[in-house]
Structures are given as structure tokens and as C-alpha cells.
Amino acid sequence: MEKREYRHIGKPLDRAEALEKVTGRATYVHDMELPGMLYGKSLHSPYARARIVSIDTSDAKALPGVKAVLTGEDTSHLIGLYMIDKRIIASGITRYQGEVVAAVAAIDEDTAEKAISLIKVEYEKLPAVLNIDDALEAKILVHEDINELEYLKGVFFPQPDSNIASWNKTITGDVEKAFLESDFVIESEMYLPAAAHTPIETHVAIAEVNPYSDKIKIWSSAQSPFAIRQLMAKSFGIPEGEIQVIVPYVGGAFGGKAGVHLEPLAALLSKACKGRPVKVQATREEEFNQLPSRAGMRSKIKTGVTKDGKITGFKAYYDWDSGAYADYGVNVGKTAIYSGAGAYEIPNVEIHSRTLYTNKVFSTAYRGFGHLETHWAIERQMDIVAQKIGMDPYEFRMKNILEPGKHTISGEIISESTGSPGDCLTAVAKAINWTGYQSEEERKAQMKTGKVRGKGIALLQKAPAMPTSTTTSAIIQMDGDGNAKVLIGAIDMGQGANTAMRQIAAEALDLPIEKVEVVWEADTHKNPYDWQTVASKFTYMGGNAVIRAAEDAILQMKKVAAQVFRCEADKLEHKDGYIYHVHHMEKRLPYGKLARGYAYENGNAIGGVVIGRGTYIADGLTNLDAETGQGLPALVWTYGAHGIDLEVDIETGDIHIFKIASAFDVGQVINRKVIEGQIIGGVLQGLGSALFEGMIFNQEGKLMNPSFTDYKIPTAMDIPDEMVPICIENPQFDGPFGARGVAEHPMISVPSVVGNALYDALGINFYELPLSPENVALAIVNNKKED
Amino acid sequence: MCNHHENKNCFEYVDSQMPRVFLELVVNGEKVQELIDPTMTLLNFLRINLKLFGTKEGCGEGECGACTIIMNNRTVNSCLVLAIEAQDADILTVEGLSKDGELSVLQQEFIKYDALQCGFCTPGMLMSARALLDRNPDPTTEEVKEGIAGNFCRCTGYQTIVDAILSAAKREREELR
Numbered sequence: 001m002e003k004r005e006y007r008h009i010g011k012p013l014d015r016a017e018a019l020e021k022v023t024g025r026a027t028y029v030h031d032m033e034l035p036g037m038l039y040g041k042s043l044h045s046p047y048a049r050a051r052i053v054s055i056d057t058s059d060a061k062a063l064p065g066v067k068a069v070l071t072g073e074d075t076s077h078l079i080g081l082y083m084i085d086k087r088i089i090a091s092g093i094t095r096y097q098g099e100v101v102a103a104v105a106a107i108d109e110d111t112a113e114k115a116i117s118l119i120k121v122e123y124e125k126l127p128a129v130l131n132i133d134d135a136l137e138a139k140i141l142v143h144e145d146i147n148e149l150e151y152l153k154g155v156f157f158p159q160p161d162s163n164i165a166s167w168n169k170t171i172t173g174d175v176e177k178a179f180l181e182s183d184f185v186i187e188s189e190m191y192l193p194a195a196a197h198t199p200i201e202t203h204v205a206i207a208e209v210n211p212y213s214d215k216i217k218i219w220s221s222a223q224s225p226f227a228i229r230q231l232m233a234k235s236f237g238i239p240e241g242e243i244q245v246i247v248p249y250v251g252g253a254f255g256g257k258a259g260v261h262l263e264p265l266a267a268l269l270s271k272a273c274k275g276r277p278v279k280v281q282a283t284r285e286e287e288f289n290q291l292p293s294r295a296g297m298r299s300k301i302k303t304g305v306t307k308d309g310k311i312t313g314f315k316a317y318y319d320w321d322s323g324a325y326a327d328y329g330v331n332v333g334k335t336a337i338y339s340g341a342g343a344y345e346i347p348n349v350e351i352h353s354r355t356l357y358t359n360k361v362f363s364t365a366y367r368g369f370g371h372l373e374t375h376w377a378i379e380r381q382m383d384i385v386a387q388k389i390g391m392d393p394y395e396f397r398m399k400n401i402l403e404p405g406k407h408t409i410s411g412e413i414i415s416e417s418t419g420s421p422g423d424c425l426t427a428v429a430k431a432i433n434w435t436g437y438q439s440e441e442e443r444k445a446q447m448k449t450g451k452v453r454g455k456g457i458a459l460l461q462k463a464p465a466m467p468t469s470t471t472t473s474a475i476i477q478m479d480g481d482g483n484a485k486v487l488i489g490a491i492d493m494g495q496g497a498n499t500a501m502r503q504i505a506a507e508a509l510d511l512p513i514e515k516v517e518v519v520w521e522a523d524t525h526k527n528p529y530d531w532q533t534v535a536s537k538f539t540y541m542g543g544n545a546v547i548r549a550a551e552d553a554i555l556q557m558k559k560v561a562a563q564v565f566r567c568e569a570d571k572l573e574h575k576d577g578y579i580y581h582v583h584h585m586e587k588r589l590p591y592g593k594l595a596r597g598y599a600y601e602n603g604n605a606i607g608g609v610v611i612g613r614g615t616y617i618a619d620g621l622t623n624l625d626a627e628t629g630q631g632l633p634a635l636v637w638t639y640g641a642h643g644i645d646l647e648v649d650i651e652t653g654d655i656h657i658f659k660i661a662s663a664f665d666v667g668q669v670i671n672r673k674v675i676e677g678q679i680i681g682g683v684l685q686g687l688g689s690a691l692f693e694g695m696i697f698n699q700e701g702k703l704m705n706p707s708f709t710d711y712k713i714p715t716a717m718d719i720p721d722e723m724v725p726i727c728i729e730n731p732q733f734d735g736p737f738g739a740r741g742v743a744e745h746p747m748i749s750v751p752s753v754v755g756n757a758l759y760d761a762l763g764i765n766f767y768e769l770p771l772s773p774e775n776v777a778l779a780i781v782n783n784k785k786e787d
Numbered sequence: 788m789c790n791h792h793e794n795k796n797c798f799e800y801v802d803s804q805m806p807r808v809f810l811e812l813v814v815n816g817e818k819v820q821e822l823i824d825p826t827m828t829l830l831n832f833l834r835i836n837l838k839l840f841g842t843k844e845g846c847g848e849g850e851c852g853a854c855t856i857i858m859n860n861r862t863v864n865s866c867l868v869l870a871i872e873a874q875d876a877d878i879l880t881v882e883g884l885s886k887d888g889e890l891s892v893l894q895q896e897f898i899k900y901d902a903l904q905c906g907f908c909t910p911g912m913l914m915s916a917r918a919l920l921d922r923n924p925d926p927t928t929e930e931v932k933e934g935i936a937g938n939f940c941r942c943t944g945y946q947t948i949v950d951a952i953l954s955a956a957k958r959e960r961e962e963l964r
Contacts, residue, residue, distance in 0.1 A: 024841020
């Protein structure tokens with residue numbers, strides 16, 4: 001397809017809200033104060049698993065300034081995204097260190113904290129499930145009532161009398177037979193620890209519960225206002241429309257603010273305080289040990305391959321150490337069965353993905369969920385297999401790569417429009433001058449200098465993980481001066497959704513960018529519905545909805561203009577804010593003259609207010625077959641690849657990155673600046689997971705690093721010398737102007753590419769994250785011993 | 788209604804017995820005088836008393852830099868400074884960066900380079916950048932990285948922030964000439 005030049009699409013427009021953000025005027029829920037507002041604080045279980053014998057709240061209640069003290073006795077509400085398994089406040093038993101066992105609302109934060117310190121809880125400590133093997137063994141059940149839990153049937157598969165929240169499978173072909181017929185069968189076991197999202201604005205919600213009705217008003221730092229409404233309505237047994245969720249600016253989310261979090265607790269406290277608004281903001285420690293993280297995961301994978309490098313079979317057990325509640329965890333696990341063999345065509349596949357309950361802080365969606373985890377194993381394994389068969393890992397990948405006409409492991413046929421993983425891999429290989437692994441002699445020569453250079457490549461893919469019926473919508477209202485206001489239900493938490501939608505709307509309406517505004521602050525009572533701002537789905541789905549809304553608005557204006565010009569509406573076109581007649585260009589009306597109906601000179605009026613409406617629903621998707629995993633789960637795939645050039649200090653294990661090049665087949669760039677920001681930001685977040693991040697639990701299941709002192713995230717000192725974002729543009733036939741989503745993808749396979757380059761540098765295969773100086777230096781020492 | 792002076796359990800009574808100290812300082816060029824609780828942090832004083840919500844709290848432990856402000860020409864984590872330590876101090880916060888409705892060069896370059904995403908770290912980041920350029924108008928890339936090393940940003944990957952600060956430094960040097 002020939003590349004079109006657009007008026008706004010692809011241009012590096014400044015983000016619309018930047019002015020508010022650089023002047024300190026952007027208001028986050030963190031900054032909000034409401035009349036009569038109280039402050040909520042929580043008391044947490046100090047044990048991974050314990051029986052609550054008694055709670056004495058009398059001293060806390062007696063403290064002046066305390067308005068409410070709640071324990072698990074005060075609420076029986078169960079809540080959950082896919083498994084309805086979580087109480088808002090623990091009752092009877094606590095399932096992780098950090099779980100809320102009591103909460104207080106008071107006139108200020110100091111008083112609330114004081115009250116918390118006055119609550120006396122007697123616990124009976126119980127043995128806990130703290131690792132994957134214990135979870136599988138199921139001597140202890142994290143949820144003794146697992147057989148009775150309500151869950152989303154047909155999509156998730158909890159196993160009776162076990163700790164398996166869901167066991168999803170893909171079985172296609174005959175993998176055991178394929179292994180028998182393969183020249184090589186290579187088995188590996190890989191691991192990565194749990195990780196924290198660490199948005200700089202911690203989770204925060206304000207709830208105001210009307211004591212005389214069912215109405216609840218919530219302000220939240222959240223990705224999913226409509227999901228909050230839906231989940232809380234179900235839990236509280238009230239209609240969705242009784243709950244209003246407002247989301248102003250959000251200080252980072254990365255998946256951690258999807259679903260429902262502090263909102264129900266704030267609502268219970270408000271209700272207990274006769275409807276005064278209650279603000280609950282997580283401390284940084286609570287952000288780590290009360291609110292969910294990314295699950296740790298163990299992969300046991302086995303690849304069969306012919307000696308000329310064709311993959312014949314792939315078998316994997318992905319076991320997710322998913323913590324005390326399912327939340328998003330089961331859906332994270334589910335991604336493995338349709339994406340858990342990578343962007344390759346493999347004829348025989350068997351994948352088991354088990355989301356396990358353990359007595360640790362529970363897990364949820366984290367940017368590119370399921371994929372950074374499985375791709376750590378897949379893309380490391382691709383290199384390991386290439387080493388075994390003596391093939392260049394680039395050639396090996398290209399030999400098996402998905403191409404038009406080939407099918408994914410869930411049976412979906414790839415078309416020209418799906419995008420090209422091969423283009424991405426080739427682009428990064430070129431960007432780092434990939435010429436294959438260095439030889440053992442070259443490696444030894446470098447070792448003598450104390451620093452060894454290595455290069456690596458890795459591939460990645462992801463499609464939105466979402467219900468088959470996911471839908472979104474947009475409204476465009478024309479102002480009297482012909483300007484357009486765009487309303488969407490998505491949240492711009494920094495990824496630039498509003499800026500992208502502004503460009504798409506301006507393009508579709510053919511208006512100067514200044515004349516189009518996407519209204520900030522999503523409000524479920526005023527903005528049109530969007531499922532959740534997750535899964536890198538909004539550019540694609542929301543973009544299409546916005547185009548449809550624009551087309552609808554234009555059609556409405558054309559119909560009125562057709563009456564004015566006494567012609568058929570299909571004789572009219574739109575351009576630069578005018579509706580005009582194709583044959584008589586002088587016959588034209590500006591949008592402003594039509595936006596609120598058209599008035600003739602004698603006063604007669606026709607038409608009405610122009611309000612364009614657009615909606616977009618994922619179509620053609622199917623649930624995956626319970627036994628075979630076959631079906632159509634992917635609305636749109638986005639492929640990508642990383643190439644890296646780094647150096648390892650063999651004494652300290654320090655890794656210095658000269659260059660990381662990252663290519664994604666985005667279909668069409670909507671905003672050059674915003675997309676490059678997503679890529680560079682995501683890559684550095686991936687480097688955090690690769691190089692040093694990981695939650696550390698002690699033998700009793702207590703989180704040992706719940707602070708920025710002990711849990712390090714990348715700083716400006718950690719950025720590579722050069723980060724190269726590459727946008728490949730093979731258009732998606734049904735994407736808005738050909739675009740696909742990409743916000744999550746840059747993180748995926750970053751740990752793998754670092755691991756692969758470490759092999760090139762050191763000749764050592766790493767199987768476990770993080771690749772911290774300590775772990776790298778230890779591996780070098782141990783490797784020397786083996787020599 | 789309770790009679791506060793006689794009811795020792797009443798919050799208003801307890802509050803009235805708290806010690807207060809007199810604080811005088813200059814914030815964004817304006818003189819401020821207040822009686823404050825001596826245990827209050829400077830961050831809370833700015834946010835709660837002065838309603839300057841531009842400065843954020845990200846951790847409350849001096850690790851993330853979201854609360855960075857400039858106090859007597861040096862950056863501090865305002866969550867670790869008591870308000871009374873700012874006695875007679877000259878304070879600059881993000882709200883004081885633009886003058887007469889016009890953005891400072893640094894703010895303009897942050898927008899131009901898209902050196903922000905969620906924007907939550909941006910006020911603190913801008914203050915570290917301002918202090919850096921005040922003490923070193925011609926920093927190297929490495930010096931810029933060091934200058935903002937105490938400010939966490941989870942969104943941008945820092946590259947555009949570094950580029951924006953270098954560009955602002957260049958523009959500011961040119962404007963001085």
C-alpha cells in the first residue's frame with residue numbers, strides 16, 4: 001500500500017495537557033480535597049497466613065477525631081474481576097502479609113494513623129503456601145472454599161481442592177510424537193520474580209456514599225472507571241448507574257490501576273461516616289505490599305527441532321506464583337496459551353498455564369501482561385536452541401517466524417495486514433550490526449581486558465488480552481463556532497491517548513488541530529463507555545470509534561447542508577471545516593453554521609445540534625476451547641523486536657548498555673513524539689525488570705523490600721548510551737489510518753535480549769532474573785570453576 | 788455542641804493545646820507568615836497550608852524526588868524537611884517557574900521534547916533541572932543525568948528529559964548573551 005500523507009496523523013504534535021503538567025496545575029486525586037473530607041488508613045496482616053482470633057478496636061474508636069473503625073466483621077462483600085474471591089477487609093483468615101484487616105476514617109491522616117496503632121489484633125499464625133511447588137502440592141489451600149467460588153465460566157478453569165485458580169491449555173498436533181521425530185530436544189527451566197509497577201502517584205481513591213440512597217461517587221487514580229463501576233455494583237448489589245466514577249489526571253498506572261482497588265474500602269468507610277467523603281491513599285509501602293504486583297513465574301519448556309533449524313514441537317508448563325487473590329492473574333496466565341510460544345509457526349504445541357494461589361501479595365496486570373514473563377523463557381530458549389544446533393539465532397528465528405498464510409498456536413491465520421515480525425527483527429539486527437555470536441577465541445581475548453562486549457536480539461508479540469465482546473465509544477459535539485469537543489471513556493495516564501484521539505478526530509473532521517479538543521477527566525456519568533484503558537487496545541478500538549463519530553457528525557451536517565443546497569447529501573464533501581458541493585465549490589457552509597442547526601434568513605431553522613456518535617466492538621473473537629486452546633483471541637497483533645549491544649565488567653558483573661534498538665510494526669504512527677516516548681519509556685521499564693527489579697520474600701512470606709530504598713527502579717543514571725526507537729509501518733487494514741497499539745510492547749523481551757547478549761559476551765546462559773551485578777558476577781565465578 | 792475548653796476528649800480542645808511556632812519565609816517571591824505545628828513537613832506546609840499542590844508526594848521517604856523544591860538555591864526533598872527548617876528561607880516551587888503568564892524556557896523545552904508522560908514527577912524534575920542549570924549553565928549529558936538522578940520517573944525513560952534540559956541550557960545561554 002502506498003504511504004499516504006496526512007494533515008495530522010504521524011505528526012509530532014505536543015501533547016495537549018503538557019501545559020497543565022509543566023506548571024503544576026494538573027490536578028491528580030492525590031491533590032484533591034473535598035468539603036468535609038476524612039482520611040482513611042488501613043491496618044495490615046503481619047503474617048502471610050493467619051487466623052484472626054480477635055480484634056479490639058475500642059481504643060481506636062475512643063480516640064478524638066476518629067469517625068469510623070471497620071473490621072472484616074463489618075462487611076461481607078466479595079469482589080473480584082474474574083474470580084469473586086476477595087473480601088474488602090479480611091475476615092477470619094488473612095492470606096498475605098499486607099492484607100487489610102481493619103480500616104479507620106478520621107479527620108486527618110495523623111489521627112487516622114494513631115487510631116490504627118491503637119487497634120489490637122490477636123492472630124494465630126498458620127503455615128503458608130509460599131512457593132510454586134507447595135502451591136501445586138496443595139497440602140494447604142489458600143482458598144479452602146475454592147470449589148464454591150464464583151468465576152467467569154468457559155474462560156477460566158479453577159481446579160477443585162487445589163490452589164489452581166485457573167488451568168488453561170493449548171494442545172494442538174502431537175507434541176510427543178514431534179519430539180521423537182526431532183533431531184534435537186532441548187529442555188530449559190526459567191524463572192522470574194514478582195515485580196512492582198511503582199507508579200509515582202500511589203493508588204488513591206475518594207468515595208462519597210449517599211446515606212439516603214444507593215448513590216456512590218468516586219474519584220480515583222484508575223485506569224478503568226467503568227470496570228470499577230461494574231465490579232462495585234455487583235459486589236454492593238446496586239445498579240451500575242448508581243455509581244459515578246471520575247478520573248482526573250493519573251500519576252502512572254502500568255496495569256496496576258486497572259480493575260478495582262481502594263475504591264470499595266473508601267466507600268465502606270464513607271458509608272460508616274454518614275456519607276462524608278473519605279480519601280484513602282496508599283503509602284509507598286502499601287503500594288508494594290498491599291496492592292498487587294506482577295506475578296513471579298516459572299517456565300519449564302521443551303523444544304523439538306530438526307538439524308536444519310525447523311521447530312517441530314513446543315511444550316511448556318507456565319506456573320504463576322500469583323498470590324492470594326486471582327484479580328487479573330488468571331487472565332495473565334491465559335495469555336500464555338495463545339501467545340506463549342512466541343511469534344513463530346510451530347505445528348505441534350502443548351502449553352499448560354497454571355495461575356496459582358499462594359500466600360503472597362496478589363498479582364495483577366502489568367504492562368504487556370503475561371508476555372514479558374513468557375517471552376523471558378521463549379526468547380532465551382530460542383537462543384539456547386540455536387546454540388545447540390549451531391545456527392545463528394537470527395537465522396533460526398527467521399526460519400520459524402510467522403508470515404502471511406501461517407497460523408498462530410491457537411489456529412489464527414496470519415495475513416498481510418497482521419504486521420511483520422520479520423521486518424522488526426531485521427531492522428534491529430541491522431541497527432546493532434548483528435553478525436552472529438562471537439567465537440570462543442574472541443570471547444577469551446576480550447576476557448583479558450576485564451570487559452566483554454556482547455550483542456543480542458529478541459522477538460516479541462502481543463495482542464490485547466480482553467473479553468471477546470470488548471467495546472468502546474466516542475462522542476463528538478460540534479460547538480457553535482465549528483470547533484469540536486471529543487468525549488471518550490479512556491483514561492490518558494500519560495500514554496497519550498487523548499493526544500492521539502485529538503489527531504485522529506482532527507484528521508477525520510479535517511479541522512486545524514487547535515479546533516479539536518479531547519475533553520479531559522473521564523466521568524462515567526458523562527463520558528461514553530469504554531471497557532478499560534488496558535491492553536494497548538485504545539488507539540485501535542478508540543481510534544476507530546472516534547473516526548466513526550466524526551463521520552457521523554459530518555453526515556449529520558451534510559444532511560442539513562443538502563437541504564440548504566437542494567441536492568443529495570452524497571453530492572457533498574467536507575474539507576477544512578466546510579461542507580461543500582463537489583461540483584459547485586462555491587456552495588459551501590462552515591461547520592459552525594450547521595453545528596446547531598441551520599437558520600435561513602427569514603428565521604426558519606432546520607437540523608439540530610450536531611452530535612457524532614461512534615462505537616467499536618471487537619468482532620469475530622471467540623473464547624478458546626477449554627481443552628485445545630484453539631480459537632480467535634486476538635483482535636490485533638503487534639510485533640516487535642529488540643537488538644542490544646552491551647558490555648559486562650567481569651569483576652563486578654555490571655552491565656553497560658551502549659545501544660538498544662527496538663522496532664515495532666505499529667501499522668501507522670499517529671504521533672511520532674508520543675510513540676517514541678512509549679517505546680523508550682517501556683524499554684527502560686523493561687531494563688528495570690531485566691537488571692535489578694524483583695520482590696524479595698523471606699521464609700515466612702514477608703516482603704523484605706517494600707520501599708524505594710530496597711526496591712530500585714531505573715534512574716537517569718541507568719539509561720543506555722543510545723536508545724533507538726524504530727517504527728515499522730505495515731498498515732493494519734481495519735486500524736484507524738492503519739494503526740495498531742504499542743504502549744505495552746516495548747517492555748516485552750527486554751530481559752530476554754539482555755540475557756541473549758550476556759550469552760554472546762560470556763558464553764553463559766542465564767535462566768533467572770534479575771540479571772543483577774551480583775547474579776552476573778556469581779555466574780561468571782561459577783562458570784570459571786566449571787572450566 | 789461541646790464546650791471545647793472543658794471537654795478534654797474533644798478534638799478541638801486537643802488541637803488547641805498543640806504548640807505552634809511562627810514561620811516566616813518567601814515562597815515563589817511572596818512573603819508568607821503563619822503559625823504552624825512544629826512537626827509539620829515543608830511538603831505538607833506547601834500543600835496543606837499554602838494549597839500549592841504542584842509539589843507531589845511519591846514516597847514520603849526522600850527516595851523518589853517527586854517533592855523536590857528549591858530552598859535557598861538548593862534542591863531539597865521537601866518531605867524530609869520540617870517546615871520550621873525553612874525559617875526565613877527563599878522557596879521556589881513549580882508554581883513559581885513561569886513569570887507573568889509566560890512559561891520559562893525549561894518548561895517550554897519539556898513540552899517540546901515531550902519530557903513528560905503522566906506528569907506526576909514533572910514538578911520535582913523541573914525543580915532539579917532548574918537548580919542544576921542555576922549552578923551549571925553548560926552541563927554535559929552526564930552532568931544532567933546526575934542532576935536528575937534523585938528524581939524517579941517511571942514513564943519516560945528519562946531520555947527526553949535529558950534532551951529537554953540540554954536544550955533549555957543552550958537556549959538560556961543564548962538568551963544571556
